[in-house]
Amino acid sequence: MTQSPLSFSRLSRDDKPIAIAALFIIVILIAGxxxxxxxxxxxxxxxxxxxxxxxxxxxxxxxxxxGMMLVILISQIDLSVPWTLAAGxxxxxxxxxxxxxxxxxxxxxxxxxxxxxxVAVLRIPSMIxxxxxxxxxxxxxxxxxxxxxxxxxxxxxxxxxxxxRTFGIPHAIFVWIAISIAIAILxxxxxxxxxxxxxxxxxxxxxxxxxxxxxxLFIAFILCSTLSSFAGLLLAGYSTKAYQGMGDAYVLxxxxxxxxxxxxxxxxxxxxxxTVVGVILIVLLNSVLSIMEMPEAGRQIIYxxxxxxxxxxxxxxxxxTS
Amino acid sequence: xxxxxxxxxxxxxxxxxxxxxxxxxFSVVYxxxxxxxxxxxxxxxxxxxxxxxxxxxxxxxxxxxxxxxxGLDLSVGAVMTLVDCxxxxxxxxxxxxxxxGILLCLAAGTLAGLFNGIIVVYGRIQPIIATLATGxxxxxxxxxxxxxxxxxxxxxxxxxxxxxxxxxxxxVGIFDDGxxxxxxxxxxxxxxxxxxxxxxxxxxxxxRRSVTGRTVYAIGSSEGAAFMSGLNIQRGKLAAFTLAGLFxxxxxxxxxxxxxxxxxxxxxxxxxxLxxxxxxxxxxxxxxxxxGGAIGSIFGTLxxxxxxxxFRVFDIAPLLQPLxxxxxxxxxxxxxxxxxxxxxxxxxLFR
Numbered sequence: 232m233t234q235s236p237l238s239f240s241r242l243s244r245d246d247k248p249i250a251i252a253a254l255f256i257i258v259i260l261i262a263g264x265x266x267x268x269x270x271x272x273x274x275x276x277x278x279x280x281x282x283x284x285x286x287x288x289x290x291x292x293x294x295x296x297x298g299m300m301l302v303i304l305i306s307q308i309d310l311s312v313p314w315t316l317a318a319g320x321x322x323x324x325x326x327x328x329x330x331x332x333x334x335x336x337x338x339x340x341x342x343x344x345x346x347x348x349x350v351a352v353l354r355i356p357s358m359i360x361x362x363x364x365x366x367x368x369x370x371x372x373x374x375x376x377x378x379x380x381x382x383x384x385x386x387x388x389x390x391x392x393x394x395x396r397t398f399g400i401p402h403a404i405f406v407w408i409a410i411s412i413a414i415a416i417l418x419x420x421x422x423x424x425x426x427x428x429x430x431x432x433x434x435x436x437x438x439x440x441x442x443x444x445x446x447x448l449f450i451a452f453i454l455c456s457t458l459s460s461f462a463g464l465l466l467a468g469y470s471t472k473a474y475q476g477m478g479d480a481y482v483l484x485x486x487x488x489x490x491x492x493x494x495x496x497x498x499x500x501x502x503x504x505x506t507v508v509g510v511i512l513i514v515l516l517n518s519v520l521s522i523m524e525m526p527e528a529g530r531q532i533i534y535x536x537x538x539x540x541x542x543x544x545x546x547x548x549x550x551x552t553s
Numbered sequence: 554x555x556x557x558x559x560x561x562x563x564x565x566x567x568x569x570x571x572x573x574x575x576x577x578x579f580s581v582v583y584x585x586x587x588x589x590x591x592x593x594x595x596x597x598x599x600x601x602x603x604x605x606x607x608x609x610x611x612x613x614x615x616x617x618x619x620x621x622x623x624g625l626d627l628s629v630g631a632v633m634t635l636v637d638c639x640x641x642x643x644x645x646x647x648x649x650x651x652x653x654g655i656l657l658c659l660a661a662g663t664l665a666g667l668f669n670g671i672i673v674v675y676g677r678i679q680p681i682i683a684t685l686a687t688g689x690x691x692x693x694x695x696x697x698x699x700x701x702x703x704x705x706x707x708x709x710x711x712x713x714x715x716x717x718x719x720x721x722x723x724x725v726g727i728f729d730d731g732x733x734x735x736x737x738x739x740x741x742x743x744x745x746x747x748x749x750x751x752x753x754x755x756x757x758x759x760x761r762r763s764v765t766g767r768t769v770y771a772i773g774s775s776e777g778a779a780f781m782s783g784l785n786i787q788r789g790k791l792a793a794f795t796l797a798g799l800f801x802x803x804x805x806x807x808x809x810x811x812x813x814x815x816x817x818x819x820x821x822x823x824x825x826x827l828x829x830x831x832x833x834x835x836x837x838x839x840x841x842x843x844x845g846g847a848i849g850s851i852f853g854t855l856x857x858x859x860x861x862x863x864f865r866v867f868d869i870a871p872l873l874q875p876l877x878x879x880x881x882x883x884x885x886x887x888x889x890x891x892x893x894x895x896x897x898x899x900x901x902l903f904r
Binding site: 349354355358359360362363365366370371373377439479486490496527531535536538539547549 | 688695834
């Protein structure tokens with residue numbers, strides 16, 4: 232029996248995906264660098280400035296993915312993310328001034344309350360209920376902006392949080408790190424975190440064990456929506472304005488990042504570190520493909536193939552035999 | 554005792570209350586639409602509506618099959634777009650060239666579905682995430698075929714399929730060019746509507762009655778129990794995704810014929826996929842699997858579409874239309890959930 236150099240077999244079931252995904256990030260970096268060296272004679276991918284910029288772009292996806300992970304862990308899904316994100320950004324820029332941040336968070340909390348009500352109280356599958364909420368949010372925003380691109384600008388605070396830098400490091404990365412630490416502690420060290428995993432594994436069992444399942448579902452959806460609207464506020468700060476459809480490019484990559492990071496799409500299993508690694512993988516893959524001037528067609532094909540390949544390596548389910 | 558005396562219809566009604574309610578609701582709303590429409594109750598309006606409904610209706614049927622087995626297919630919009638782009642290349646000719654072109658398009662859709670099935674069955678990846686990934690691949694292939702919108706479709710086919718049966722008969726040259734006396738009562742029926750009914754009758758109904766079809770329902774109810782009953786689970790799953798691909802392919806062909814071009818638009822494909830899920834749910838199929846059917850999904854599509862038809866005739870501000878559509882979707886799924894209020898044992902909620 233030959234032992235693989237990194238000996239994946241010794242890793243636990245939840246760590247293996249993270250290790251493989253991290254390894255794949257290195258493969259992407261090497262492949263991209265080999266390409267740029269042979270084509271342009273330089274290695275921009277390995278320069279700290281470039282990597283930091285990628286992390287800054289990744290931090291918006293990272294914050295959305297953090298919320299999405301909480302919802303996926305309780306074996307639900309939140310498809311209302313795109314227009315919650317856009318609504319957060321639009322309302323924040325529309326209100327402006329010191330109230331921008333509280334308003335964005337309030338939008339997230341309200342959407343989360345509605346989602347939580349539909350899923351926890353009415354017991355409607357989250358896939359369809361959040362889809363409806365997304366449509367309603369879109370309708371509200373279209374009615375609010377009159378169907379045109381909003382004319383409002385990002386506030387100072389939003390610029391400060393998303394675009395400005397300290398010691399050359401964008402504040403958005405600090406925000407992402409702070410949120411990541413909070414979520415990691417929440418999942419690992421608190422009763423709420425345990426309850427999330429318990430519900431994801433078997434909701435009925437969690438309920439019978441005295442877990443307040445309804446409350447946990449509500450909080451998970453509120454956190455997810457609030458993180459989405461907060462990411463929208465940051466994104467508006469980064470691009471100096473809010474625009475229609477700014478969230479559309481975030482929901483599927485966020486789900487993909489969570490799953491690539493080893494979180495079971497059916498809930499109940501997965502580590503937060505994996506989601507961070509998944510986000511970095513997706514952002515880097517996108518940027519390497521754009522450096523290679525890959526046409527959109529090739530990008531889509533590679534993007535899909537990578538997800539399937541990663542899941543074939545470690546995301547396979549069990550055979551149902553009883 | 555009561556059961557013994559009830560007629561066949563009342564049994565059917567009890568088992569299909571949701572479906573009956575949807576059909577009745579659609580009929581009423583559609584009747585109001587025709588009443589309000591300046592050209593109401595004319596073949597012209599019916600043709601326009603049928604053409605608008607067809608693509609989403611086939612896509613809703615496509616989505617129904619994986620949903621019935623407790624899965625989901627997030628690639629149906631992409632498969633439709635892929636076939637749409639392929640069709641814009643191969644449906645230019647006439648006669649046999651046209652025939653082989655259509656066959657090629659159907660095969661492409663079916664193969665895409667089969668590929669989904671293979672990944673789900675042999676790769677053992679969750680359908681939702683597997684089809685999310687294959688959907689990206691199909692979109693890539695579609696973009697490869699049509700980097701920018703364009704292409705051409707045989708004009709006769711476009712004319713015959715997007716108009717009334719009379720125009721179809723005239724183009725094909727049957728029934729005295731559509732002027733036969735016996736043909737007149739049905740001459741005004743839209744070709745697209747007839748095609749939709751034929752697709753449902755020729756593909757869906759036999760499938761539902763076959764062992765494989767019932768296996769799909771059984772997997773949705775309880776995969777473990779289906780396995781223990783000796784049903785061929787793998788074949789059921791493969792068939793479900795393959796059939797979804799075939800339906801989506803039919804939708805793609807029609808879309809190409811209708812627009813006379815191919816267009817690989819990623820947001821549009823995503824929108825169609827999400828609308829197909831909404832149609833399935835409104836049509837009475839449970840997202841948990843096991844109950845429902847493709848005919849219900851067609852009516853789900855009709856309800857979604859008839860709402861936007863009504864916006865046009867009732868002069869609702871265009872800016873409010875997306876909001877109304879969203880509210881109707883939410884209301885529709887929430888009404889279905891009201892039975893939750895009758896549940897006494899909390900544990901029954903966790904299915």
